[in-house]
Amino acid sequence: MASSAERPLLRLRGVGRDFDVSRPWLNRALERAPRQLLRAVDELSFDVRRGETLALVGESGCGKSTVARLIVGLYAPSRGTVEFDGIELTDPARAADARAARRRMQMIFQDPYASLDPRWRVRDIVAEPVRVLGLARTRAEERARVRVLLAQVGLAAEDGDKFPHEFSGGQRQRISIARALSGNPEFLVCDEPTSALDVSVQAQILNLMSELQSRLGLTYLFISHNLAVVSHVADRVGVMYLGRLVELAEAADLFARPRHPYTRMLLDAVPRLEATGARRTPVAGEVPDPLAPPTGCAFHPRCPHANARCVAERPALEGAGAWRVACHAVSEGRLGPSA
């Protein structure tokens, strides 16, 4: 067995999650409509290594937030296994171990307005995990811990006495981070942590997150639709389309030589500061309806390289080494690496 240092901190194997979006029972009975299942994510397999930042990117509806919720346990997977530090979180026989493992992970949400209770003082918000996990023996110890946590995210000790509405969006996100860190987690799932923030504030939060990562040795799963943010923070990147990973690679490689046609399209579509006055050829089409996904490769209706095989047969995520791509055109050599 691999030693714990080499073992990935998080391991997903064949994870899928369906949502029942059928009409109510009576309607189904009267209209003879079948049950309808939405496959939010499917056949998801990847590892997150200790100390790294793995980013998942994709457009709305690609299932990236569902992945975050599956990992922290807000949703149960319909298929597959989620393992944290060798403990299978979905195994009913190891429920106690799974609970202990989940205490080692925390989540940061997108909306710092909705994720903080407006009636609680900041110090109570930050202290809640400390209390729940029993990390402080005395009241004084708890207060000292909250002070350290607030200082760690760049807030003053007096800010603990205030309520969330007294803070700007960026400061609220600092409070969310302090709360997430208060249970001493090793692993943070960050779901679009800066998407609701202004760009200068986003820079403050991204810098803070990277400082905390190196200081505390944290591991991040970073979920975002913003490729520029992802290219800035990620060590490795997984690109999702309609619930599946289509490409998974080291960030530097992926951004320099994207292979999957969807990844190339996404990168082409990012408005660039360098491109003042540039004319572009926009990508055609939109993400298809997840209730009626295309056959074969889900991207084939929008793909300039699709052929009969792409329509009929779904490509598997495969490849040598660290780089994995789910594309027939790439695996057949029809589509070479981009320049």
Place this chain on the structure above:
Amino acid sequence: MSGRLLEVRGLQVEFPTRRGRLVAVDGVSFSIAPGEVLGVVGESGAGKSLTGMAIIGLLEPPGRIAAGEILLEGERIDRLPPERMRRIRGRRIGAIFQDPLTSLNPLYTIGEQLVETILTHLDVDRAGARRRAFALLAEVGIPAPESRFSHYPHQFSGGMRQRVVIALALAAEPRLVIADEPTTALDVSIQAQIITLLKRLAREHGTAVMLITHDMGVIAETADRVAVMYAGRIAEIGPVGEVIHAARHPYTAGLMGSIPRVVAAGGAQHRGRLQQIEGSMPRLTAIPGGCAFHPRCPRRLARCSIERPEPMPVDGNQVACWLYGEQR
């Protein structure tokens, strides 16, 4: 007049409150030429949307224009009675907002909404209005317009809805289009399509476009000139390449540095620190005296906290900063 389809001079928007008046837009001046896209950028609370709302006469009371003037094709439109302003909206000024659903009536088909808009503003019969509606839908890139004509807004995807809103805004061939965060609610691939569309329309119809957004990337690709707003004032205005690549105002420079960019392999920026501006935008109740940016400014001078800088010409840009005040 040819160079100035829209001219805004010293615009001030205020909100009277019990504790005094809050000035949300303060002394904003700019102009837009026909066929030109002026980008207006700034972070939340900079006053960019309020400036747009003041121009189309849709400020929500108690907000009101306290000073300044707005001229459309040489005619003052900031003091018009509501009835006359309503005729100008839609006919001479089109508006596109962030959420396409707020601009569309869910109870009418998009065909009915387009035809009605065209009949209201243009002198055509119903058949002519229908023909124009088809042409508009085709122009904004909606496939098979004849079959989508009788569809309701909820039957369209987000990107397609925003195209319908653009078609509605253009229905009466307005001279000026005000687009407030038109791509913010859209995915990046759809965003690129909408940007391309807006740019093409400005070029082909000679429409002046005021593009309000927080996204510098969108501005870089779409705008001809850009105005950077901070705390209700214009910090810097100039040609887009100048402002983005050679920012003169410390706020613009800080803003540019804080934007993460897609970096290719081994890029020096990867995992490096982003440049950050300390602090945050002041609240309306506490706008600092002098230059509003001075408490956050890394290059502030003694006079910055006392005297307010007006925009002054610096190599073709207008920059409101005392760093450039001494030279003249």
